[in-house]
Amino acid sequence: MPSKARLKQYLTIEELKIRYRQTPDTIESRRWHLLLLIAQQWSIKKASQVVGLNYDYAKEIFRRYNREGPKSVKNGSKNRQPPITKSLLTPEQQQELLVALQGPAPDGGSWSGPKVAHWIAKKTGRDHVWPQRGWDYLKKLGINRKKYKKN
Numbered sequence: 001m002p003s004k005a006r007l008k009q010y011l012t013i014e015e016l017k018i019r020y021r022q023t024p025d026t027i028e029s030r031r032w033h034l035l036l037l038i039a040q041q042w043s044i045k046k047a048s049q050v051v052g053l054n055y056d057y058a059k060e061i062f063r064r065y066n067r068e069g070p071k072s073v074k075n076g077s078k079n080r081q082p083p084i085t086k087s088l089l090t091p092e093q094q095q096e097l098l099v100a101l102q103g104p105a106p107d108g109g110s111w112s113g114p115k116v117a118h119w120i121a122k123k124t125g126r127d128h129v130w131p132q133r134g135w136d137y138l139k140k141l142g143i144n145r146k147k148y149k150k151n
Helices: 011-020 026-039 042-052 057-066 091-100 115-125 131-140
Strands: none
Touching: 011 026, 026 042, 026 057, 042 057, 091 115, 091 131, 115 131
């Protein structure tokens, strides 16, 4: 039978219990619960089953806590910023598109997301621009699609 995991004594069992019960973030709370059970001589495997965490993930939480202490339990995903999306068109090109949208589409019909995407691809020298990006630019520029339909 494998030996029980030994949690470093950064915090007492009572302090672990307080953090488990008082942490409003559910991800952090589950991590504290896992560590509390391990501190109470539970195996990582059994504690991970009770808390509902993957065994390998539970081992990583345990190792990180022993290595870095209580700060390692913090839920870092709350502080992450979504990646900045790069605009396909410069502000000047957006103005050109806005002017182009005042007239008919290149095929003489009404403007649509795929047609705007094709216009963007030609303007920027890209091989392909997804039709959704054309719709995105129509929306971004405040274009009411019905306004540009051919009667």
